[in-house]
Amino acid sequence: MSNGEEHRLRRKVIMKAFNYEALERYVPIMQEIMRESVQRWCGAAQPVMVWPMAREMAFRVASAVLVGFQHSDEEIQHLTFLFTNMVKNLFSLPVKLPGSGLSNGLFYRKAIDEWMMNHIQRKKEFVLQGGDSGDVLSHIMNTAKDNGEKLSDQEIQDTVVELLFAGHETTSSAATSLIMHLALQPQVVQKVHEDLEKHGLLQPDQPLSLEQVGRLTYVGQVVKEVLRRRPPIGGGYRRALKSFEIGGFQVPEGWAVLYSIRDTHEASQIFSSPELFDPDRWTPETSQAPLARYDMVTFGGGPRACVGKEFAKLQLKLLCVELTRRCRWKLAEDKLPDMKFLPIVYPAGGLPVIFTPIGRKSQPYDRNKNDFLHEKERTRDKGSPVLCSVSFEKDINVAM
Numbered sequence: 001m002s003n004g005e006e007h008r009l010r011r012k013v014i015m016k017a018f019n020y021e022a023l024e025r026y027v028p029i030m031q032e033i034m035r036e037s038v039q040r041w042c043g044a045a046q047p048v049m050v051w052p053m054a055r056e057m058a059f060r061v062a063s064a065v066l067v068g069f070q071h072s073d074e075e076i077q078h079l080t081f082l083f084t085n086m087v088k089n090l091f092s093l094p095v096k097l098p099g100s101g102l103s104n105g106l107f108y109r110k111a112i113d114e115w116m117m118n119h120i121q122r123k124k125e126f127v128l129q130g131g132d133s134g135d136v137l138s139h140i141m142n143t144a145k146d147n148g149e150k151l152s153d154q155e156i157q158d159t160v161v162e163l164l165f166a167g168h169e170t171t172s173s174a175a176t177s178l179i180m181h182l183a184l185q186p187q188v189v190q191k192v193h194e195d196l197e198k199h200g201l202l203q204p205d206q207p208l209s210l211e212q213v214g215r216l217t218y219v220g221q222v223v224k225e226v227l228r229r230r231p232p233i234g235g236g237y238r239r240a241l242k243s244f245e246i247g248g249f250q251v252p253e254g255w256a257v258l259y260s261i262r263d264t265h266e267a268s269q270i271f272s273s274p275e276l277f278d279p280d281r282w283t284p285e286t287s288q289a290p291l292a293r294y295d296m297v298t299f300g301g302g303p304r305a306c307v308g309k310e311f312a313k314l315q316l317k318l319l320c321v322e323l324t325r326r327c328r329w330k331l332a333e334d335k336l337p338d339m340k341f342l343p344i345v346y347p348a349g350g351l352p353v354i355f356t357p358i359g360r361k362s363q364p365y366d367r368n369k370n371d372f373l374h375e376k377e378r379t380r381d382k383g384s385p386v387l388c389s390v391s392f393e394k395d396i397n398v399a400m
């Protein structure tokens, strides 16, 4: 992780790659990937395991927009697999023994690095010849070139892996939560439908622009509520630069402090009945007291706040539109999913969901068959270590 001036400069370059004009360019790429995914889910004869499928979709979006990858299904699945296993081993005891969580995590990180270095070399040649493929990586390389900066291959690689990592797991967690909450509340889907109808955007293959997406007020409220109710990341660390008092407790200078995003939202006086999923709490008319700077901290805050938040919100809005105008969906199981919270929020059972294209009747489904459409693990390397990470996860059943 970079610090000080280096961090500030790197952040400035990355943020430019997510400004309005850049996002506008990314919309058709994102829309196309989502359209393909949603069509696949709708066409499936069996329930779809949403969590792994959303992860694969978010990885496709992230890799296309961030690094300009256009790869085969197999390659994307393989990379998703490497990232998933690196993340799985993130919270491991610091014991570097064969088969330990740390060793597994490092194994997958090394595989990602090797793969990425290869891609960066090819991209570098392209950029040196004046090429610009419009993705975030070529933006970073071109900015460095124009400013006469020498970003080492290692720095570029670290930035790209950080973006891919920070960008796709978080967004797929929120995408899964969006699908889950909307499955549980068809009246919300109905209102999304009305929002699309009002703006003439109900046709499934109609291309969208950033401006049109921005006008979808209710869709915006739904996404905001998903991010409030199910913040993908639980919290973050800070170091106290000087002593301070909070809630009657003294925190001495130099202490590491963990701020909790979920608790901030749940304990906030601002949100009435915070446990309820209610997009109407965000209408301009009914909005509760205006938010203070740190009432909603899904994307953190301060100089290390998320740089990809507009990109993430745009993805979630596009997904909400693509889903609503193509299909209806319901949970395949009767019970509410158990949620896990580490290293990120996700449904323990993967969230099997039955998708049905609009206009077609939902197929009967045998719950005992256990036959789901999900990300195949067939790309796993023969040489991969056995997974036996230590995890601090706890099954918690939550109120929807």
Ligand code: HEM
Pocket (backbone or CB within 6 Å): 011, 066, 162, 163, 164, 166, 167, 168, 170, 171, 174, 231, 232, 233, 235, 236, 237, 297, 298, 299, 300, 301, 302, 303, 304, 305, 306, 307, 308, 309, 311, 312, 313
């Ligand atoms: C729903 C999706 C997302 C959520 C909930 C989320 C949340 C967060 C949070 C909580 C932080 C830490 C902020 C802090 O320490 O105060 C963060 C940092 C970061 N996020 Fe995101 N993020 C999301 C999507 C993305 C995307 C799509 C990208 C990039 C493509 C991204 C890139 C980053 C980076 C690079 C940082 C580190 C920023 C820094 O240290 O300056 N995130 N994010």
